[in-house]
Amino acid sequence: MSTAVIQAENLSKRYQRGALASSGLLRDTLARALRSPWTAFQRQKPESFWALKDVSLQVREGEVLGLIGRNGSGKTTLLKILSRITRPTEGWAEIRGRVGSLLEVGTGFHPELTGRENTYLSGAILGMNKQEITRKFDEIVAFAELDQFIDTPVKHYSSGMYVRLAFAVAAHLEPEILLVDEVLAVGDIKFQRKCLGKMGDVARAGRTIVLVSHQLNQIRRLCQRVTWIDGGLLRQTGPTAEVVSAYETAMTSPERGSSSTRSESKAQFLSWRILEPSGDSAHRLESVGPVTVAFRLKVSAPIHHGHQGIALFDAERRLMWAYANEDLTLDPGLHDLIYKFPFLPLCPRSYNWQLSLWVEKENVDLWEAIPELQVTSPNYQHALDEWNGFLNLPSEFRVFTEKG
């Protein structure tokens, strides 16, 4: 049992929803002030919701703690509170040691500046001092595999090079506590593996890491303990294997176990699986070819003129594809919504399905499908990382020469 370096008690965060909170106009506030001078500048309380409620946790020195949960469950909010980007509405936390937060790759990068200049800038923003950066500079450049381009403005970098440099800077941070949000999900597989290795080194060096990830395999590999957050509440904390498997079960079981789900809703997505190719695992694609996917929907009250949306995101939340089916009529019962694709040319990474069902502007259900879709097919693209795009298309090539 070693020292607790992060001690959080009943952390809660309330956010305000609605137009007022996100995009205010001074004009409106002033107009309100003219109409009712005493109330206009008081905090408007439109709709508010708890993004995080009464979350307590302890992270011990040298521990790698994973944070899992669906999108919007409050993981990132928790990380933002611990890294002091936002302050809690209630509760408190005590942190012993220097904190480095890595919520994005390339924080503070400026496109006009060179790789060298950005290394210093980003390093300083992430909390390193000048001597520290100078001392590690060569190591950072070597890690990023960029030596000849280090004095080129980063706007001329390929996305692969950019990410490599950005991660290299971040990976050489040496705080006692490192808070990481999903950033390992970037770059090509080879570089990801290198980053994972680096994170492992960091952990072995006795530093504490709190890691948010949707990639459960990563969590299994790196973390000793896992905290599962659901609907802003702490659902379970414990040894990795135990919590991750409970999470997987809950996310695929009929109840789906989310506190944010309204049980009285007309319909609910329950699970998904790959029907074809049938040889692969139910959530993994090992080849590029015809794919059929089934999404199970439980309907409790008849649906008329339903609008059913589907979207596929990559781990960086970039939209890969989306579609909507109008005029869906469904009787109560269990249904499989089946999507058949001639092929899914996806790069070998992990992806998330998002399913939604609307009836006349009312959102009946919105589901971030769990587990994620793993694509482990061969990569049919250019050998160089920076020439890897979104589409993983097998191609045929020949030369036809005009006769005569």
Add this chain to the structure above:
Amino acid sequence: MASVTSNPPVADALANRAPVLMTMRIEPPRNWLDLRLKELWTYRELLYFLVWRDVKVRYKQTAIGVSWVIVQPLLTMLVATLFFGKLAKLPSQGLPYSVFCFAAVVPWAYFSTALVAATNVMVENQRVITKVYFPRLILPVSAALSGLVDFAIGFVVLLIFTFSYGIRPTWALLLLPLFLLLAVFTVLGVGLWLSALNALYRDVKYLIPFFVQFWTLASPVYYSSSMVPERYRWLYGLNPMAGVIDGFRWSLTATGHPPAASLFASVGIVIFLTLGGLLFFNRMEGSIADRV
């Protein structure tokens, strides 16, 4: 890495480590009178890097680079001399109008550019604000400071220019840094309010050009503040840039009168604005990160 592995009871271990590692407490915002200025000092290196970034990017982006910083105030001065000096024949405190005007255009150029930069700084750095912690106050401060590099270049040109008119510096020049300091604090005092408002309300940015233009006319850039009737002078001094510009002219050319009563009004209002701005910024800081 130091690590305690001797398995002492938790409480003991915490006590042992306390002097080594600083403990930070995260709590809901309670006391918005606490400005955490000490923390700003610990982040001074980041402040340096942000100023360095601004300067570097500015000189990289404009093809003409440094020369633009010289050409812009020179052209302004030439046009003003032609229209206000030669045609409108505005009095210029016994100085050649071009010197009279240039001595005001240089500090004014610093003020207006830095004020606009400070207003936009929170919005422009939103990405960083939502991804990593540092005292947000650093951003408007960096905007106020990075304009000083342009100012320094303009000031050298100004010195050469006045010298070429045969005006020799006197001991009054030693007071010039104080007027510059007043200008920096005016940028900060007003910029703190505007940067927070600009981050919170998206229509503020449309008001800024008007605001700056309005302020130019209300400052003695092209005319002499001695044209303002004596009994309204103190009121005029409530525009701190009046004090700055008068002070600049006086310390550079040693003609006219050192600003006195109006300067006290200027200093007073700047202190008031800066303190109020710090409190307002501090109070709004939390909502800024949440709104983005």
